[in-house]
Amino acid sequence: MSAVFALTALSLKLNFRNRMAILYGYLFPLVFLIAFWALYRNDPVPLALHIGQLLTITVLGGACFGLPTTIVAERERGVWRRYRLLPARPWVFIASVLAARLVLLVTAALLQLALGFAFGMPWPAHVGALAAAFLFTAFAFMGLGMTIAMLVDNVPAVQALGQCIFLPMLILGGVAVQLESLPLWVQHVSVFFPGRYAVEVLQRSFTGTGLGGSGFDLLALALIGFAGAIAAAGMFRWDRSFSPNRAWLAVAFGMWLVVGAAAEWRGQVAVSGLADTQPVGTPRDYAPSAKPSAAGWHAVTETDFDTIAFDRLPADQGIVAPVSRSDAVPDPAIVPLLDQIRDGLPGWAPGNVPDPVQRTRNLLAVAAVPDILEMEQVERFVPRLVFARLQAVIRPQDLPKILYWIAMHPDAGDDGAIHQLGVLGLPDVSGATRPVHARIMIYAFKLLGRVTGKTPPL
Amino acid sequence: MIAALTVRGLTRRYGAVRAVDGISFDVAAGEVFGLLGPNGAGKTTTLESILGLVRPDAGRIEIEGSAASAPACAKVGAVLQSTGLPDKIAPREALTVFGAFYSAPLAPQMLLERFGLAEKADAPFDTLSGGQKQRLALALAFVGNPRLLLLDEPTTGLDPQMRREVQDHIAAIRQEGRAVLLATHDMAEAERLCDRIAVIAGGRIVATGAPRDLIAASGAATLEDMILRQTARA
Numbered sequence: 001m002s003a004v005f006a007l008t009a010l011s012l013k014l015n016f017r018n019r020m021a022i023l024y025g026y027l028f029p030l031v032f033l034i035a036f037w038a039l040y041r042n043d044p045v046p047l048a049l050h051i052g053q054l055l056t057i058t059v060l061g062g063a064c065f066g067l068p069t070t071i072v073a074e075r076e077r078g079v080w081r082r083y084r085l086l087p088a089r090p091w092v093f094i095a096s097v098l099a100a101r102l103v104l105l106v107t108a109a110l111l112q113l114a115l116g117f118a119f120g121m122p123w124p125a126h127v128g129a130l131a132a133a134f135l136f137t138a139f140a141f142m143g144l145g146m147t148i149a150m151l152v153d154n155v156p157a158v159q160a161l162g163q164c165i166f167l168p169m170l171i172l173g174g175v176a177v178q179l180e181s182l183p184l185w186v187q188h189v190s191v192f193f194p195g196r197y198a199v200e201v202l203q204r205s206f207t208g209t210g211l212g213g214s215g216f217d218l219l220a221l222a223l224i225g226f227a228g229a230i231a232a233a234g235m236f237r238w239d240r241s242f243s244p245n246r247a248w249l250a251v252a253f254g255m256w257l258v259v260g261a262a263a264e265w266r267g268q269v270a271v272s273g274l275a276d277t278q279p280v281g282t283p284r285d286y287a288p289s290a291k292p293s294a295a296g297w298h299a300v301t302e303t304d305f306d307t308i309a310f311d312r313l314p315a316d317q318g319i320v321a322p323v324s325r326s327d328a329v330p331d332p333a334i335v336p337l338l339d340q341i342r343d344g345l346p347g348w349a350p351g352n353v354p355d356p357v358q359r360t361r362n363l364l365a366v367a368a369v370p371d372i373l374e375m376e377q378v379e380r381f382v383p384r385l386v387f388a389r390l391q392a393v394i395r396p397q398d399l400p401k402i403l404y405w406i407a408m409h410p411d412a413g414d415d416g417a418i419h420q421l422g423v424l425g426l427p428d429v430s431g432a433t434r435p436v437h438a439r440i441m442i443y444a445f446k447l448l449g450r451v452t453g454k455t456p457p458l
Numbered sequence: 459m460i461a462a463l464t465v466r467g468l469t470r471r472y473g474a475v476r477a478v479d480g481i482s483f484d485v486a487a488g489e490v491f492g493l494l495g496p497n498g499a500g501k502t503t504t505l506e507s508i509l510g511l512v513r514p515d516a517g518r519i520e521i522e523g524s525a526a527s528a529p530a531c532a533k534v535g536a537v538l539q540s541t542g543l544p545d546k547i548a549p550r551e552a553l554t555v556f557g558a559f560y561s562a563p564l565a566p567q568m569l570l571e572r573f574g575l576a577e578k579a580d581a582p583f584d585t586l587s588g589g590q591k592q593r594l595a596l597a598l599a600f601v602g603n604p605r606l607l608l609l610d611e612p613t614t615g616l617d618p619q620m621r622r623e624v625q626d627h628i629a630a631i632r633q634e635g636r637a638v639l640l641a642t643h644d645m646a647e648a649e650r651l652c653d654r655i656a657v658i659a660g661g662r663i664v665a666t667g668a669p670r671d672l673i674a675a676s677g678a679a680t681l682e683d684m685i686l687r688q689t690a691r692a
Contacts, residue, residue, distance in 0.1 A: 006558035010551060017546040017582075078542025085509055086559040087532035087602070239511070 003088055004096045011100035015070070025066055025104050029058040029112045037119050042373040042427045047121040048333045049376045052203025054116075055109055056137060056175050056195055062105045063141035064166055068149035068158045071097060075240055076154055084238045094236075098142055105138050125332060126210035133205045133214070137198040140221040143228020144194070147252045150235035150244055169195040178376075181319070191269050192260030194224045207333040216266065220259045227255030280320060280438040283408045286312050286445055290408060297357055297398075297405035302452075304404055310449040313442060321371055321442035322380040330381050338381055340425040341366065345389045348424060350417035356394055360402045361440060362417035363390050364447075368439035369421055387447050396451075403448040410441035460523040462487045462606045462637030463508070468517035470503050477503040478514070479661035487605070490628065490638040492652035492669075494645075496689055500661040501641040502539065505610050508639070509536050521606060532560060535599030536608040537592070545584040549575045549594050552583070553601055560602035573597040573627065589620030596627055606637045613647060625651060645682045659689040 015021045036050050043049055074080055083093055117123075124130045144165070152158050170176035172186050173193030182190065190196045201217040204210065211218070231252035235244035263269060283290070290307040316323040324330075330338055345351055350362035367383040394402060406413075411434070418436055421427070449455030461484040470478040478500040485491040493501045506512040508519055519525070521533055543552060550566050557563030570576045573593040578586060586594065592612060599607055609628065613621040621644075628651055631638055642648055648655055649669050657665040657672075665672055665688050669681050678684035 003558040006555045010547070010555045013551070014544050014546050074542075074544060077544070078538070078540055079544055080542075081511065082538065082542045082598075084511060085534075085536050085538075086556060088559050092559075 003086075003092055004099070007093065007096035008099045008103075011070075011096060012103060015100065015104060021066065021070075025062055026108050026111060028061060029054070029108050030115055032057050033112050033115055033119075037116075040376065042370075042375050043378075045122055045333050045337070046119045047116045048207050049203075049331065050178075051113075051116065051121070051124075051206045052199040052201075053175055053178070054112060055134065055202050056198040057170070058108050058112055059105055059134070059137050059141050059198065060166060060169065060175065060195065062101065062108060063138065063145040064148060065145075065158065065162045066104065067097070067101045067142060067145035068152070068162070069155055070101075071146075071149040072152060072158050073155050075238070078239075080238045090236060090238075094146075098146075101142060101145075102138055106134070109134060122207075122333060124206045125208065126205045129205035129210040130202065132211060133198075133201040133218075136218050136221040136225075137202060139225035140194050140198065140228070141225075143225035143232065144252070145228075146232035147228045147235070147249070150232045150237060151246070151249065153240050169193045174199055188264065188269055191263035192256050194221060194256065194259075197221050197224075197259075207331050216263070220263070223259055224255050228252045280314075280442060283410065283441060286310075287408065297401050300401040300404045302400075305400065305448065305452050305454065308404075308407075308445065308448070308454070310445070310455050313445055313449070313455075316380075316446070319374070321368075321383075321439050321446065323383045323446060324380040326384075328381075331377055334377050334381070337378060337425050338385065341382060342385050344424045345385065348420075350420055351389065351393070356398060357402050357405060358413055360390060360394055360399075360444075361406050361413045363393075364406065364440040364443050365417050365436060366421065366424065366426070367443050368436045369418060369426060371439050371443075372435050373427060375426075383443060383446075386443070387450070390447065391451070400448055400452050403444045403451070407441050407444035407448060410437040410444075459486070461485060461520075462489075462522060463491075463639060464518070464520040464523075465504070465508065466518040468504060468507055468514055468519065470500075470507055470512060470514050476661045478507065480517070481656075481658070481661070481663055483656050483663065483666065485606070485637045485639050487637050488632060488635045489653045490632050490640055490651050492648045492655035493639065493641040493658055494643075494648055494655050494685055495658035497643075499658040499689070501658055502610055503661075504658070505536075505608050505639065505641055508608060509534070532602055533605045534608060535602060535604035535606070537595045537599050537610060537612045539610045539614065543583045543594075546582045548580045548582060549586075549597070550579040552594065553597060556598050556601045562603060563601050564603050569597040569600055572600075574623070587620075589616055589623060592616060592620070592624055593627070596624065604636065606639070607631060608639045610641045611643060612640070613642070613644060621647070645680070645685070649681050657685050657688045664688045 015025070033047065033054055036054055037047055040047070040050060047054070080093070148158060148161055152161055172182070172189050173195035174182065174187075174190040175195040179187055179190060179196070197217040197220040201211070201214045201221070204214055231248040234248035234251070235246075237244055287308045290304060314320040316325070345363070345366070351359060351366075353359050353362065363386050367386040370379040370382050373379075390399060415436075446455070450457055463485040465484070466482045468478050468481045469476065481500070481504055483491065493504060495501055503512060507514045507517075549570060553566035553569055557566065570579050573596055575590060575593055575597060578590055583591070583594070596612065612628070613624050616624065625647060628638060628640065640648075640652060652669060654666065654668050655672065656663045667675070673681055673684050676684040676687060678687060
């Protein structure tokens, strides 16, 4: 056992003497974190809703690049051939390499979390679950890394093969791009990559319900890691002059297919319907037969409502003007912000102006701005708060008429409220406000459909 | 008396080529036994078969009377043609870590001093000279206090002064009663160090004996002439 510890300690020391290893192992994860922080600057809480992605990228990089690069470089130089002359079985060397890599991954993740906390990221909801999820993720990807290490002969080949796995996993596997933003067919592709399960189990541990409901994700990671370990053991070689039996790859990557097929069989692959990426358009797109009215909102009648094609509106589950389902539960990380908005709306000055049309327009802006800013999850829960508030502060007989008027005149009125959202905990909007008008229009149509009974209730 | 190393009928093929073809020899404790022959004769394959780096197709290998296995290999130290170590490892670290694999390792500091590496004990491997690297390889072979040392061309590529240093260390090893199997191209080295030699050609041993006896028996003027004659016949 002392040999394992000695070799592990040596591996760690050598790693810290290698500038490139430090760069890839520690600096890159921090750069990714800063990039995500900048990219999702309008999130309700900094970084928390993306930590599953960030930690997965860290493990993926360390296990699929760092680990095989170290092993292959040493094998190329004859280090492992020299190790073979020592009186110990191969597992001693493998165990020490993996133990050292795990230490590097854990320290890189802790450093990443520390910087996240410095940026205001909240403490994880389930620390123990997060640690367990991280270990499962590390196991899965180190199995993959070992498979790569045994397969290829030289370091450039590690980089090439690593990229072939790394990039599709980032883009199509739900790691760098959230599943909600991917087309449905890509979501089906993503279940065949281990990255999706890693992101889900890590994210659920950080901001969600912990490991409850993560049984399949954990099993998927364990199976993928186990298959990788078996394949790597089958192809193990001390010396590059021996060719590995590539048939073992079928075990490693076959398990990806098995896990993906099982996920498809279980269902729950698609996380949202994403068929509504069309431009928002103009009022005419939703009310093509409406007659121009100059008489003001009081003159709106129920006949006008019949001109609206509510079925043309973007789906509530989409990314344009979304509205959460009535039974949807917000992520605990955004609950404080939703509470702040709910509690702040009654005292929010723009939501209490005397003119009921401007008041309605201002309140609809509270829903429209998070949508424009693509604030994760918040954008679909805030509309429900706004709709409830509108029904409380606008007379029921006036609300449909006002909503219709606003929807048909999205560019009228005053935009001052858009710049007073800070007291509700929302970001201030700079630049053109015209896109916000369009989202106000859509939300006005959506609420109109509900209050008139022409679309299902919220 | 049990030989430190016994090799019987060792055979190793690479496709249709017999790299080693039924080689047999013994190495006694306190003896330096040389393997000489041209490139491709089978010297390195013989050593690598004994060390377990190459799996022989046939034959028997015994170390102090026991079949070569992990416990038996703990009694063997080896210097390969090129020593693979990480660039940034220091000699003291390498000796400490390698020592962790043995039940009774020799002290790193003692080995550093014995092999003239004390001043470079904490220098990265990639900053050592060729001679220093080779002396470190010898020190690493010594870590487990071995009864048998297998040295594959340990002085190749070294300048005369460094070659002499390494040869002095090998001579000292013999004085300690350890057995040495030395593969070399250097005739002067073989004459100076080896008690007996085996001349290998085409994977077979074509002559065995003390260098002086072999020269006398063949009628050649030098060991080099004798080997050229023997290998030409093979």
